[in-house]
Amino acid sequence: ENYVLATYRIQSESYDFAKKAQGIAMGLTVGSWTDLPLAKQEMMQQHLGQVADIRELPAVYDNLYAAEIQIAYPVINFSPDIPAILTTVFGKLSMDGKVRLIDLQIPDTFARQFPGPKFGIQGVREILGVQDRPLLMSIFKSGVGMELKELADQFYQQALGGVDLIKDDEIFFSETYAPFAERVRACRDKGLEAAETTGQRVLYAANLSGPVTKMIDKAKYAIEAGANALLLNVLPYGYDILQRLAEDPDIPVPLVAHPALSGALYGSADYGIAAHIILGTLMRMAGADLVLYPSPYGSVAMERGETLKIAGQLRSEHAYFKQAFAVPSAGIHPGLVPMLFEDLGMDLIVNAGGGVHGHPMGPAAGGQAFRQAIAAVLAGQSLERAAESQEELRIALQVWGKK
Numbered sequence: 001e002n003y004v005l006a007t008y009r010i011q012s013e014s015y016d017f018a019k020k021a022q023g024i025a026m027g028l029t030v031g032s033w034t035d036l037p038l039a040k041q042e043m044m045q046q047h048l049g050q051v052a053d054i055r056e057l058p059a060v061y062d063n064l065y066a067a068e069i070q071i072a073y074p075v076i077n078f079s080p081d082i083p084a085i086l087t088t089v090f091g092k093l094s095m096d097g098k099v100r101l102i103d104l105q106i107p108d109t110f111a112r113q114f115p116g117p118k119f120g121i122q123g124v125r126e127i128l129g130v131q132d133r134p135l136l137m138s139i140f141k142s143g144v145g146m147e148l149k150e151l152a153d154q155f156y157q158q159a160l161g162g163v164d165l166i167k168d169d170e171i172f173f174s175e176t177y178a179p180f181a182e183r184v185r186a187c188r189d190k191g192l193e194a195a196e197t198t199g200q201r202v203l204y205a206a207n208l209s210g211p212v213t214k215m216i217d218k219a220k221y222a223i224e225a226g227a228n229a230l231l232l233n234v235l236p237y238g239y240d241i242l243q244r245l246a247e248d249p250d251i252p253v254p255l256v257a258h259p260a261l262s263g264a265l266y267g268s269a270d271y272g273i274a275a276h277i278i279l280g281t282l283m284r285m286a287g288a289d290l291v292l293y294p295s296p297y298g299s300v301a302m303e304r305g306e307t308l309k310i311a312g313q314l315r316s317e318h319a320y321f322k323q324a325f326a327v328p329s330a331g332i333h334p335g336l337v338p339m340l341f342e343d344l345g346m347d348l349i350v351n352a353g354g355g356v357h358g359h360p361m362g363p364a365a366g367g368q369a370f371r372q373a374i375a376a377v378l379a380g381q382s383l384e385r386a387a388e389s390q391e392e393l394r395i396a397l398q399v400w401g402k403k
């Protein structure tokens with residue numbers, strides 16, 4: 001209970017993994033041990049890393065050996081923030097050859113110092129008043145360089161399609177044509193206007209950009225302008241600002257975490273950090289309410305088993321943390337809804353940009369096609385059968401097919 005457990009897969013020309021493990025346990029905690037005076041050793045014992053387990057693996061090839069090594073790091077070595085954890089368990093070690101962090105277990109006694117999702121699945125559902133179906137989110141497309149009026153019109157068209165949330169694209173930074181607060185205000189108004197037709201609330205996750213030192217104030221300023229959700233590129237800005245936004249009682253809106261840059265960390269089998277840690281464990285702990293990640297079926301596909309581990313980390317029962325929404329994304333179209341639902345069930349958020357805006361009848365029809373697909377799956381009806389009487393879905397299946 002008093003240790004963070006980190007498991008690494010290490011490949012080395014040296015067969016002596018016991019020595020390697022001991023070196024990590026000591027080197028990333030108290031540094032050296034034998035030359036400490038006895039009195040000092042007794043005091044330092046509580047800070048000393050321990051080798052928890054070593055499991056040798058089949059050699060990768062002649063004289064390249066492999067093993068899984070688990071190290072226990074005393075939580076008293078950390079301040080209650082993710083930079084401290086990452087720097088300790090995979091700071092210097094990340095530069096030490098073929099080492100990959102494949103699992104990270106945070107004890108509840110330490111986890112309780114982190115915010116976790118402020119709203120979580122149930123809280124977001126309560127804001128939207130939607131309990132009986134998966135949610136639908138759409139993404140602004142080609143918003144960069146767009147004038148404010150054009151953006152507001154695109155928001156309105158997406159909202160008319162029956163989406164529950166609309167997010168900025170993660171690459172939307174330029175505030176030249178559509179300054180943050182003005183964009184938030186204009187989209188809020190369009191959301192209310194669309195609600196007169198759809199009868200639905202819609203959340204707008206505007207992209208919260210830097211500088212990091214001003215993001216808390218910028219978030220509060222956006223909320224005064226009517227922001228009811230925020231999008232954050234967590235890895236470029238850092239888990240710590242996500243945690244501070246989630247902890248701040250004056251930022252009472254759901255936080256949507258984008259996975260931008262995460263592929264640089266999880267992409268290699270021999271290096272980096274497993275995706276379920278980056279996009280699951282740490283995102284939930286730091287306070288994301290929704291976490292986007294590459295779906296197994298889309299355009300930047302991730303191995304299905306890993307996507308299910310991400311969802312597992314986000315939604316598992318936890319002593320302190322609410323569940324966060326798992327949002328498989330990229331290349332999502334209505335034909336994928338049955339498989340996404342099979343993977344994630346009711347607490348799925350279907351999230352699409354091109355799959356909405358690329359609909360031949362326009363983005364509103366794109367949203368309707370997704371709603372029709374979701375309704376069909378909930379009714380146990382095939383998409384083809386549902387498409388017989390629903391034009392928007394029929395055309396969507398013609399364009400993108402069904403996997």
Ligand SMILES: CCCC(=O)/C(O)=C/OP(=O)(O)O
Nearest residue numbers: 293294329330331352353354
């Ligand atoms: C995994 C992130 C997905 C994303 O940022 C995005 O913009 C997806 O757009 P579409 O692939 O749905 O057009």
Ligand SMILES: [Mg+2]
Nearest residue numbers: 139169170171
């Ligand atoms: Mg995007």
